[in-house]
Amino acid sequence: xxxxxxxxxxxxxxxxxxxxxxxxxxxxxxxxxxxxxxxxxxxxxxxxxxxxxxxxxxxxxxxxxxxxxxxxxxxxxxxxxxxxxxxxxxxxxxxxxxxxxxxxxxxxxxx
Amino acid sequence: xxxxxxxxxxxxxxxxxxxxxxxxxxxxxxxxxxxxxxxxxxxxxxxxxxxxxxxxxxxxxxxxxxxxxxxxxxxxxxxxxxxxxxxxxxxxxxxxxxxxxxxxxxxxxxxxx
Numbered sequence: 001x002x003x004x005x006x007x008x009x010x011x012x013x014x015x016x017x018x019x020x021x022x023x024x025x026x027x028x029x030x031x032x033x034x035x036x037x038x039x040x041x042x043x044x045x046x047x048x049x050x051x052x053x054x055x056x057x058x059x060x061x062x063x064x065x066x067x068x069x070x071x072x073x074x075x076x077x078x079x080x081x082x083x084x085x086x087x088x089x090x091x092x093x094x095x096x097x098x099x100x101x102x103x104x105x106x107x108x109x110x111x
Numbered sequence: 112x113x114x115x116x117x118x119x120x121x122x123x124x125x126x127x128x129x130x131x132x133x134x135x136x137x138x139x140x141x142x143x144x145x146x147x148x149x150x151x152x153x154x155x156x157x158x159x160x161x162x163x164x165x166x167x168x169x170x171x172x173x174x175x176x177x178x179x180x181x182x183x184x185x186x187x188x189x190x191x192x193x194x195x196x197x198x199x200x201x202x203x204x205x206x207x208x209x210x211x212x213x214x215x216x217x218x219x220x221x222x223x224x
Contacts (some may be wrong), residue, residue: 043215
């Protein structure tokens with residue numbers, strides 16, 4: 001299983017771009033990288049998934065370098081409502097292997 | 112939209128009681144999961160199921176059992192609740208070929224007194 005390492009917490013201000021990096025040195029060939037967002041008293045919500053290079057959707061972008069040993073979730077022009085915990089997961093999508101969420105990154109956005 | 116519904120948002124039980132946490136999903140997903148979430152420990156997988164009557168242990172199965180008699184329903188059972196099982200319990204579901212894209216319920220906050 002590829003273990004992931006993320007910063008415990010980050011602070012930013014409204015209107016800024018926020019980049020959260022996740023390290024996964026032992027990522028396997030068939031592993032995908034998946035990010036979730038969790039607000040207090042709610043279940044996590046899927047944000048984005050990627051395998052290599054760059055993926056973008058209406059919420060975020062995911063940058064994955066060629067060696068895939070890390071990934072960066074980019075949130076453009078954050079607002080107060082982006083204050084949440086963000087989790088990075090690494091694993092195969094179709095196997096029965098276990099999933100590890102880790103402790104996530106607590107992002108705090110200030111006015 | 113996928114909907115994962117957990118039967119209770121808050122639950123208070125006594126030590127030694129048998130506790131059932133129910134989860135229902137409406138998107139015909141093959142996989143279903145039970146996690147617990149504690150401060151500073153993130154989400155930890157208790158059990159998951161990839162088909163009716165099939166189950167796999169997660170990282171912390173001790174003290175828990177599960178039941179999946181129908182595809183849409185996955186139950187977590189605490190045979191004899193203990194105070195160290197006080198936690199937030201989260202259910203999730205996913206397609207079998209997209210295991211890492213999971214849809215979560217709102218959670219059940221269980222207090223065992």
